[in-house]
């Protein structure tokens with residue numbers, strides 16, 4: 001159940017620390033087992049109330065809970081490491097940098113940029129997906145496979161056949177008197193024999209080796225967001241490891257090449273180089289380019305085109321994930337290709353051209369250099 005701690009305390013998610021404390025104090029008085037003769041139902045509610053307050057009164061735990069709507073069973077919520085299905089190839093120490101993430105509109109409903117904190121990584125699964133530049137430009141779908149942990153359905157996650165714990169008679173708790181902020185109170189502590197689970201395993205589940213968890217293979221078709229860049233991550237909410245009290249998320253980090261078939265990417269812009277002859281640069285030409293992925297584009301090479309000129313096609317680059325209302329540009333770079341091999345006809349023409357240039361130079365640099 002998501003965010004149930006707030007409803008347990010009957011407060012809104014915007015409640016201040018003071019309000020949380022006040023709400024807890026009120027409920028604790030109402031539900032305290034001493035007032036109900038250890039009624040099992042009230043006792044369970046009291047236990048849950050303490051659990052809720054334990055989380056919501058701790059800044060760090062609360063921050064985590066506010067993000068996930070649930071807490072881990074296993075107590076290692078802080079830097080819990082990766083879920084079982086992690087298949088990445090990078091060092092965990094780099095995660096803060098790598099996950100300058102994009103959470104696509106089609107996935108979690110959140111659009112925008114966000115850095116992932118390491119505390120988020122807990123029941124989540126991380127994976128890498130290699131796609132082509134073409135996939136990134138055109139978008140599309142991709143079938144992925146991954147493994148995740150889920151509750152063992154043979155033992156319903158209990159780890160085996162169970163019976164009511166005799167040490168605590170199924171209370172899951174033992175009572176002790178403690179000094180609290182409200183004065184001395186009788187408080188419940190988890191039973192040491194059953195670990196507060198009310199039940200004891202009497203026959204281990206062989207299917208999950210009494211862990212209560214099994215691995216499942218998942219096949220899924222995901223959307224590739226147009227414009228996704230190398231290192232960007234999308235989040236598939238609830239597709240991570242599944243436990244009784246909630247699911248982790250699946251994070252897919254994309255590996256995308258920067259170059260493909262002569263097309264190079266720089267953010268949302270695409271670059272392509274075309275080589276023209278000196279004669280085309282000097283006189284005039286018209287070219288129809290057959291670009292990889294993008295198809296045909298016509299360019300007009302005007303008389304006197306310089307080497308390095310860039311012809312830009314605005315809004316014909318890649319989709320922008322951060323600013324959806326406009327796209328990048330397609331930049332065609334003009335490179336004047338100086339021929340190193342000439343036919344005899346071409347050689348004669350270049351020689352004639354050179355003679356003409358020398359004639360014009362008169363007292364040009366060549367005469368100065370070689371003497372007249």
Ligand SMILES: [Zn+2]
Nearest residue numbers: 165168191194
């Ligand atoms: Zn017990």
Ligand SMILES: [Zn+2]
Nearest residue numbers: 152155205208
């Ligand atoms: Zn099992």
